Amino acid sequence: MKELDKEYTLGVYKSIINEKCKINNNEFLIISNNSIVNASFENVVMVDGSFIDVLNTVKKYIEDGNTLVTHPLPASIRMMFSPVRSVILIKKDISDSQETNIKSEQDMYLNIITESIDKYKSVLGKRNIDLKNKSDYEKIDYDLTVSAVEENNFINAFKNI
Amino acid sequence: MSEKKVLYYLNQFFGQIGGEEKADIEPICKEGAIGPAQAFEEKLNGKAKVIATVICGDNYFNENREKAIEFLNKVNDDIKPDIVVAGPAFNAGRYGMACQGVAEFFNKKNIPVVSGMYEENPGLDESKKIAYVVKTADSAAQMRNALPVMAKITLKLLDGEVCKPQEDGYFAQGKRLTVFSEKSGSVRAVEMLMKRLKNEEFETELPMPVFDAVEPADAIKDLSKATIALVTTGGIVPHGNPDRIQSASAQKWGKYDVSKLDKLTGEYCTIHGGYDPVYANQEPDRVVPLDAFREFEKEGKIGKVYDWFYTTTGTGTAIGNSIKFGSEIGEELKAAGVDGVILTST
């Protein structure tokens, strides 16, 4: 069979491809330097720069009181060499406002982003960022972001009732 | 194999020049092996020779690093050693720092360096990364135990052999190298689990770093009524350094009455050996901000500045000493009713 058979699929990919993932734009923001992510979601803070610039911007937003939804680093080493990265955060006015919890959670997120930046630098070392395959990385990063949004929707469905 | 050339480095004491009173002597280079270098050479079994010994005062090296390095550079050009041996410094802090300086210089020239120190020597942390620092006792009485170990490593390195910290008796450099083990990872994991379940001893392959966390004290409730003391490890002392606080590897701290002063400029200077002193000497308030705090006092932002300020030198100071100084100073401040401390470092 040489032609593309769009009717054949084992997974649930159709729902992802056909339907834009729902993300509550009043609650979330995505810090990214990925043009596909920028085009697909609202509330994207578009970073003009590379992976490390995205991480540094995430750090500023956390210091400012916003909280992390996704982990700043990807799960595989190869993705660390990507020129693009997207990280999802919850806006600070929305996050839980229990006074006692905020400070220790804030510390935890700061720890995570600082350690992530250190780890990123140590893995990258003197390597070049892989710019040649940028559009492929953008596709994968976009998909991983969509995956993360779905995951978030499962777990955080009724956070703010 | 042609005889290899060893260059030996000693301080003024082991170099048989003199004691503490000679700690300021400039470096000299003597032909052949001097002092402990002779006993060391015997252990080389004729495979290498100590061509020359450099002897330098501990204070001189630490306070005139550039000139000392220049001297080493010249010696290196003249002699072209195959390997350099420094110390052993045991627990002598300034000697250890000097050995560190020697190690850094020759490391840049890709010449291996062997040394020996006690685990608390402040020169150890940095030198162990770039030199093979043998584990020694804390007193020079153990010289005859340290030299053979240093000699063995020296011969191995000259032969191009790989050295291992456990086997060869030196402090691990911190390099994590990927090698093949005889057993697969899964076998090693299961064996380690069995040891844990049986409460037997085991050795982890990835030690977790240990952090020494200090609990912060409670916040000051009303700053405008608080007495704030100024403490520094920036080595700020009155002109003339009356208490002879060391420029590196401090053995003591000092306290000075600043109750009548509005700023430190004019009366104080720096003796810290770890940073460029020009700006601190011009205005020591840059390191200990007495001037700024006097203003806060006048404006009522703080209650008052404590009458005494405390000082010592941070660079190369042993952790053991730092803990001691901190506790002693802290006790005095607490007894005096001080509420908070501004601690400046450099």
Add this chain to the structure above:
Amino acid sequence: MKLELRRIHINSIEFGSETKIEGEKLIIDKESLIEELEKIPNVKSIKIDLAMPGEKTRIIPVKDVIQPRYKVEGTPGFAGVTSDVKPHGDGIVNIIEGAAIVTIGDIVGFQEGIIDMWGEGAKWTPFSKTCNIVVDISVPEGIEPHEHEETCRLVGLKASELVGLAAKGLTPSDVEVFEMGDNAEETKKYPNLPKVVYVEMLISQGLLHASYIYGVDSAHILPTFLHPNEELDGAVISGNCVAACDKITTYQHQNNAVIRELYKLHGKEINFLGVVLVPEMTTLNGKFVSCDYTAKLCKMLGADGVIISEEGYGNPDSDLVMICSRVEKLGIKSVLITDECSGWDGMSQPLTDIAKEAVAVISTGNVSHVIELEKADRVLGDPEAVANIAGGWAGAYNPEDGTMKCELNAVIGATSEIGTHNATVELY
């Protein structure tokens, strides 16, 4: 459950007119194999090559490696993926030992995954020692990456079954039996042995970073409990195609080294309760849910000790350490298996996430360790992928003699975090 693994050892492969095994030689009917595989939807064409140990052949980029097997008795194929959903773990399997199906073909341009069949590179991957049947899959234009990945996955699995047919009807003498009842039975038999659970973390984050349990994508599930026989029989397959060094290939799932080692001690020194598969979630809340649940599952099972293995690097390190500290706080002793990143000179801090509870760790190697690879006589796959590695940093490639410097993270299975091989890290 009782699983009998029977191994037919081969040490060479040839193309011939019929797929069968003659002595220690595997013969493959290339045309029929290609014809069958090309029937799979969205396959444009298939190319099959052979790579034998010792040849100066380089295979890159590798998508997955699968062991060819034939199910004599029991649930055939890979339930939920290539065959109907039925439980795995019982029956008799004929395994063609010494052979492997290697699927290649990049779904994205930056895939790595090298298998060198000779030289320095061969030392670092377990698949330089297997006779490899290299399957190159081409897909039609316009295909989305998801569909592409799925197609490649199906082709690899199907190829392993088709080649496995060569083992049909044979009764080899090398037989290994994995027999274990349910927890209540086993605990009754061995009441005094310490109970051990194997916690296996699986990468579960999305496209090219997925794992499948009975065909279910592990991205949106809670940690789940498996009888060890199920994984040995093909219940878990890999959809992870990006990271090379610590990716758990389907072959490695089929031969899970930790499960095999724990099984050896079952009934003698430990009471091996089973396997908890843990998805590595992307969101922090997801991680908390996953790690809390895993610790609770281990506690409810009554585990005295656990071995925790990781898949991946970077954000899964935080899951690894979270699970460790949670189980230790519940009084369960843990041993972790992970790779590390200590930089080119080995002097950098290996893991940034630390928990003081992680006192027993097996390190499977530094992913940044640099090795030198000679020029290959033959490259199966995409020469561009070679350029990706060679262009990794200035000086990585020497145009005069064609040697390349390559970090271990590009070699398949080099720092396998389920401990399939012998790399470790020593402090110097």
